Amino acid sequence: xxxxIKNSLLKPSRREVLKxxxxxxxxxxxxxxxxxxxxxxxxxxxxGHGEPDIVGEFEEANNVxxxxxxxxxxxxxLALIAQSPPGTYDVILxxxxxxxxxxxxxxIEELNAxxxxxxxxxxxxxxxxxxxxxxxKLHSVMVRFGHLGVSYNKNAITAEEAQSYSCFxxxxxxxxxxxxxxxxxxxxxxxxxxxxxxxxxxxxxxxxDKVQETTLSLRPQVGGYFDYGxxxxxxxxxxxxxxxxxxxxxxxxxxxDGAPVGSVVPKEGxxxxxxSYCIGKGSEKADMVKKFIQYMLSPEGQVKSAQMAAYxxxxxxKAGRAKxxxxxxxxxxxxxxxDGMPNDPITLVKEGRIHYRDIPKQQSLEDWxxxxxxxxxx
Numbered sequence: 063x064x065x066x067i068k069n070s071l072l073k074p075s076r077r078e079v080l081k082x083x084x085x086x087x088x089x090x091x092x093x094x095x096x097x098x099x100x101x102x103x104x105x106x107x108x109x110g111h112g113e114p115d116i117v118g119e120f121e122e123a124n125n126v127x128x129x130x131x132x133x134x135x136x137x138x139x140l141a142l143i144a145q146s147p148p149g150t151y152d153v154i155l156x157x158x159x160x161x162x163x164x165x166x167x168x169x170i171e172e173l174n175a176x177x178x179x180x181x182x183x184x185x186x187x188x189x190x191x192x193x194x195x196x197x198x199k200l201h202s203v204m205v206r207f208g209h210l211g212v213s214y215n216k217n218a219i220t221a222e223e224a225q226s227y228s229c230f231x232x233x234x235x236x237x238x239x240x241x242x243x244x245x246x247x248x249x250x251x252x253x254x255x256x257x258x259x260x261x262x263x264x265x266x267x268x269x270x271d272k273v274q275e276t277t278l279s280l281r282p283q284v285g286g287y288f289d290y291g292x293x294x295x296x297x298x299x300x301x302x303x304x305x306x307x308x309x310x311x312x313x314x315x316x317x318x319d320g321a322p323v324g325s326v327v328p329k330e331g332x333x334x335x336x337x338s339y340c341i342g343k344g345s346e347k348a349d350m351v352k353k354f355i356q357y358m359l360s361p362e363g364q365v366k367s368a369q370m371a372a373y374x375x376x377x378x379x380k381a382g383r384a385k386x387x388x389x390x391x392x393x394x395x396x397x398x399x400x401d402g403m404p405n406d407p408i409t410l411v412k413e414g415r416i417h418y419r420d421i422p423k424q425q426s427l428e429d430w431x432x433x434x435x436x437x438x439x440x
């Protein structure tokens with residue numbers, strides 16, 4: 063009897079619930095969220111994507127809990143997946159240029175394109191983004207993007223000087239230029255500075271030699287190589303006065319807090335980072351992950367992405383951009399996400415000033431990574 067009384071106290075009857083909920087509850091299905099088991103979603107992503115400001119409302123609405131594993135750089139992401147049994151990660155946030163490798167290695171599931179509203183994308187390229195499709199089949203959905211260029215301290219480099227990567231060689235910032243410690247963005251910028259334009263990733267031997275030569279010439283200017291936290295703090299405290307390999311995804315957070323820093327796309331062009339969601343191979347929570355991706359493509363999800371506390375990004379949908387302008391006009395204007403602004407990210411793409419980040423075409427990732435190690439130790 064005591065056991066029955068205890069159970070009654072812990073779990074009221076349907077009659078008791080309806081009594082206190084009122085007659086309106088009769089029309090609703092009986093769901094007790096407090097007793098339903100929370101579903102855990104294992105996420106592999108860049109830092110910030112599994113934090114409450116992004117996933118909190120979705121977790122609450124769907125009785126799920128994200129368990130994020132964070133990485134920095136696509137090479138690290140591939141290594142983490144390779145070391146894990148199939149089904150370890152339910153949702154994988156991938157830099158777009160690595161989706162093909164994830165697919166070729168059998169790490170991700172095929173997606174149904176009909177599940178996602180591609181008609182709402184801001185640019186036609188985003189509907190069939192390079193690498194997301196193979197043989198007419200979809201394997202990843204783009205959810206946000208940003209631009210990389212010259213990131214600088216406005217007290218050390220003028221706005222005019224920031225219009226070229228040459229400012230990294232300025233005498234006044236000697237030993238005060240930092241690198242985000244990942245070879246693709248920094249070497250890609252050097253390739254643009256060398257005049258390679260749209261062919262920045264497709265370098266023959268002479269072009270690759272020139273990129274290495276130019277990069278090594280920057281070495282006396284360099285004061286350090288940093289991870290996310292180090293990049294952020296070194297710009298915040300003025301330890302570094304310029305940073306190669308990043309963009310507004312770092313300086314935007316600092317700028318909103320009043321730091322005298324900024325990022326621009328220089329005359330040589332900029333690089334677009336593109337983040338996309340995949341469903342991990344063998345995941346038992348594929349339906350919930352699909353629902354989460356749909357949520358991140360919704361206007362509300364796009365606004366959360368644009369305002370992400372860890373690092374901001376651009377909206378990729380028309381409805382998301384409209385919602386951002388409605389609820390946070392200041393951030394929309396700061397980032398150029400307003401029709402007619404000269405730094406509108408979509409306009410920059412259409413004008414050909416932005417090049418999608420990719421992997422080397424005539425060298426291997428190992429070639430670039432080996433040189434990066436040599437450069438850091440030079």
